Amino acid sequence: MLDLSYETPKPKVIAGAKHDWELVIGLEVHAQVASKAKLFSGASTKFGAEPNSNVAFVDAAMPGMLPVINEFCVEQAVRTGLGLKAQINLKSAFDRKNYFYPDLPQGYQISQLYHPIVGEGEVLVDMEPGIARLVRIERIHIEQDAGKSIHDMDPNMSFVDLNRTGVALMEIVSRPDIRGPEEAAAYVTKLRQILRYLGTCDGNMQNGNLRADVNVSICLPGQYEKYQETGDFSHLGTRCEIKNMNSMRFIQAAIDYEARRQIAIVEAGGTVDQETRLYDPDKGETRSMRSKEEAHDYRYFPDPDLLPLEIEQAWVDEIAASLPELPDAKKARFVTEFGLSEYDASVLTADTANASYFEEVANGTDGKLAANWVINELFGRLKKEDHSIEDSPVSPAQLAGIIKLIQKGDISGKIAKDLFEIVYTEGGDPARIVEDRGMKQVTDTGAIEAAVDEIIAANPAQVEKAKANPKLAGWFVGQVMKATGGKANPKAVNEIVAAKLGQ
Ligand SMILES: Nc1ncnc2c1ncn2[C@@H]1O[C@H](COP(=O)(O)OP(=O)(O)OP(=O)(O)O)[C@@H](O)[C@H]1O
Numbered sequence: 001m002l003d004l005s006y007e008t009p010k011p012k013v014i015a016g017a018k019h020d021w022e023l024v025i026g027l028e029v030h031a032q033v034a035s036k037a038k039l040f041s042g043a044s045t046k047f048g049a050e051p052n053s054n055v056a057f058v059d060a061a062m063p064g065m066l067p068v069i070n071e072f073c074v075e076q077a078v079r080t081g082l083g084l085k086a087q088i089n090l091k092s093a094f095d096r097k098n099y100f101y102p103d104l105p106q107g108y109q110i111s112q113l114y115h116p117i118v119g120e121g122e123v124l125v126d127m128e129p130g131i132a133r134l135v136r137i138e139r140i141h142i143e144q145d146a147g148k149s150i151h152d153m154d155p156n157m158s159f160v161d162l163n164r165t166g167v168a169l170m171e172i173v174s175r176p177d178i179r180g181p182e183e184a185a186a187y188v189t190k191l192r193q194i195l196r197y198l199g200t201c202d203g204n205m206q207n208g209n210l211r212a213d214v215n216v217s218i219c220l221p222g223q224y225e226k227y228q229e230t231g232d233f234s235h236l237g238t239r240c241e242i243k244n245m246n247s248m249r250f251i252q253a254a255i256d257y258e259a260r261r262q263i264a265i266v267e268a269g270g271t272v273d274q275e276t277r278l279y280d281p282d283k284g285e286t287r288s289m290r291s292k293e294e295a296h297d298y299r300y301f302p303d304p305d306l307l308p309l310e311i312e313q314a315w316v317d318e319i320a321a322s323l324p325e326l327p328d329a330k331k332a333r334f335v336t337e338f339g340l341s342e343y344d345a346s347v348l349t350a351d352t353a354n355a356s357y358f359e360e361v362a363n364g365t366d367g368k369l370a371a372n373w374v375i376n377e378l379f380g381r382l383k384k385e386d387h388s389i390e391d392s393p394v395s396p397a398q399l400a401g402i403i404k405l406i407q408k409g410d411i412s413g414k415i416a417k418d419l420f421e422i423v424y425t426e427g428g429d430p431a432r433i434v435e436d437r438g439m440k441q442v443t444d445t446g447a448i449e450a451a452v453d454e455i456i457a458a459n460p461a462q463v464e465k466a467k468a469n470p471k472l473a474g475w476f477v478g479q480v481m482k483a484t485g486g487k488a489n490p491k492a493v494n495e496i497v498a499a500k501l502g503q
């Protein structure tokens with residue numbers, strides 16, 4: 001069994017004028033299901049299509065149209081739940097969440113309030129190498145996305161685009177276990193990584209495929225522990241919910257701003273109103289959008305058009321058996337199997353493409369050397385041209401070929417970098433290139449000895465100095481390397497120079 005140890009989250013403390021305050025944060029992450037069709041219709045979910053071109057009659061709420069559940073979306077929610085070690089509810093149900101907005105033609109959103117498909121789970125949030133913190137998941141439910149209102153095309157008109165209406169979302173609700181802006185960003189990062197591994201959401205935040213509602217409150221030291229002991233939320237401060245955040249940087253900035261705003265209110269003797277707020281990245285502040293509706297304002301009730309959703313344990317087991325190796329397990333395995341540092345293992349498991357590339361290189365070469373080459377040389381070079389690993393001009397087999405030449409002592413580390421550049425720009429088999437271009441390291445001691453003798457003979461004054469001061473032997477080593485075009489085996493050169501100088 002892998003040892004995945006963790007600690008409890010650490011509160012960020014902000015000093016107010018009168019007290020120290022702690023932050024309490026809970027996230028509702030909306031992850032768009034990676035499905036080609038919508039949750040209750042066959043309309044496409046393709047991003048960037050002509051406005052209102054991906055709209056089925058049921059999405060537009062035409063009279064008499066009935067929703068039909070997309071089984072693939074349900075499977076992705078189950079998969080996600082299993083990936084978050086969560087309880088899967090074999091029976092769940094859909095509810096209508098009623099509200100009026102022009103981008104919501106039905107006048108309600110189909111969601112799962114009372115009986116979500118996934119119950120309690122957990123996420124290990126990586127803070128830095130060796131430090132992971134546990135954040136509990138409260139639930140995951142499936143719901144429909146709304147459409148999009150467009151207000152900035154014409155000063156006198158608003159438009160609506162229903163392409164997104166009815167797209168399947170998984171709302172992943174955390175417990176208020178997150179205690180600071182960095183933890184919040186690290187939590188979203190980890191969640192996105194897991195979703196990508198599972199293939200259930202592409203995690204593209206720019207396109208809005210992953211967005212977070214960030215709930216923030218403040219409390220005095222000691223209060224959070226009381227909440228933990230009793231489960232009683234009244235020990236915590238009133239939360240404000242910052243809607244629709246789709247950037248890690250803004251999430252952090254918004255939390256910090258919001259906490260300070262609440263501290264100022266409370267210290268001035270006021271009370272925080274529970275409300276929904278929006279973050280304005282230009283001004284760096286949050287502002288009120290509306291006071292928070294209570295659940296009863298939405299008049300939630302079971303959707304009469306949909307039967308309760310019943311799934312079978314055998315199907316869940318089948319999905320569980322098909323789960324890929326997930327980030328924590330892969331990282332731990334890279335540490336033990338390839339002898340990598342935690343840091344290198346995290347970098348290489350950041351996404352599956354990196355991880356499989358590395359594994360291909362490392363099978364048959366030294367793991368640490370392979371990690372070093374993939375992270376420092378390959379990633380560095382790819383970054384220069386904004387290439388991703390998928391379109392790397394150097395294949396894993398080619399990189400492994402270069403590393404094998406180093407391991408055999410055929411080429412030095414320095415020559416290997418030249419070779420890498422040749423393979424990167426021109427392609428070809430590394431061993432062949434070394435052969436054809438005479439890049440092989442000179443390990444033949446006779447040849448090295450000859451080069452050392454020549455340099456000693458040409459520099460008698462230098463020899464005298466070096467005999468008196470052994471540190472100067474390095475100069476001879478440098479000369480030999482230069483004379484051999486960097487191809488002499490450095491270890492052999494050092495030994496021969498030392499011997500010839502009588503050291
Ligand atoms: N005092 C608090 N401070 C910070 N976060 C809190 C606090 N109390 C609850 N939360 C968090 O707020 C979130 C509430 O989400 P949930 O989906 O349950 O309800 P909601 O926000 O009322 O509903 P909606 O989906 O309509 O926005 C959870 O992530 C929870 O952990």
Ligand SMILES: [Mg+2]
Nearest residue numbers: 028171173213
């Ligand atoms: Mg919610």
Ligand SMILES: [Mg+2]
Nearest residue numbers: 028213215241
């Ligand atoms: Mg909410």
